[in-house]
Amino acid sequence: MKLIGPFRQIVTMDGLPLRGALSDGQLEIIPNGGILVAERKIVAIGNFEELRRSYNPSEIDRLNTAYVAFPGLIDAHTHLCWAGSRADDYALRLSGKSYLEIAAQSGGIWDTVQKTRNIPDKELILLVAERANALLKQGVTTIEVKSGYGLLVEQELRLLDIIRKADNETSAELISTCLAAHIVPKDFIGTEEKYLETVLKQLLPEVKYQRLSNRIDIFVDEGAFSVLAAKEYLRKAKAMGFEVLLHGDQFSTGAAQLAIEVGARSIDHLEAANDDEIQILAKGNVIPVALPGASLGLGEPFAPARKLLDAGASLAIASDWNPGSAPMGNLLVEAAILGVKEKLSMAETWAALTFRAAAALNLADRGILAKGNLADIAAFKTDNFKEILYQQGELKPEKVWKNGYRVI
């Protein structure tokens, strides 16, 4: 057994509801805390000296200066598996062209698809691992990674396999999601329904057989897939045993009702969600995921995070790190900015980066520092947890543990 500490403050994120508004006063903070770890998990958490006396651990990771511990952060929505850059698109947007106009020309997702299809596997594995390591340095210990820049059966399988291989090259844990329904590929002849049928018949059985992912995602919006086609696709994928989620309400409305109807795990984006949709989401079990990095990358409004929480919905915040709309890849900066713009309490922002993000990935063993959970810990060099969001992402964790092992 190993004892880690003493931490000036351990913010456990324990005992908080999955949904609704939170105040900072609800946070459980253990002063002079210790975390006892064995076999990847937390055995006990509490006062450092008391834990040391009662367990007499064989090993102590002793901290000689003030640190604040949070659960390792969880980024529930990324597209790390890409090659190339979309700096040219970004410049065009700054010159007045819209995201949809650029996509309709030769830029957009299709441009990244070409570059991703053509890069050697080895190089792409390295790129994914490098990006995962960059997030790990920000304290992110679990990262969802989507395919979606392959858009052919064999290419999507290749990308999911690359994500699996990259998982071995980083200390962060990668959770893969099949996003073959990112857009209708330009080299596919036929309708959106036909493409989705191909994915259902040819790709998803193989994804299942090779155990590449148990989650599927679809981009429902103008320029991507219609609500009608998505409904059929999500229902069928669910019947095959996949957990389903969607990119929805980024530019147009209509996806929130769909998410509820098909029993989606999460609906991600929501920048365009209206009050009716907020009410719909407040009543269902779908986790809304705000992606402030995409709002910052596109110069678009933020998701209505405050309204969602006040209505009683849950809220996760993820980076959406991708080359087109969210190139920053700095989850803590993005969350801090969303927090100040949307007037989120610090407790709400931390919940959205920890246990509420874990719920978006259906992971019950992390996001809270508590007995039995994975010992995933981000430690910031400060004596007051409020410094972290106050410094808006500039204060990075100095030490990070994944499964009880120091990885940063």
Ligand SMILES: [Zn+2]
């Ligand atoms: Zn996305």
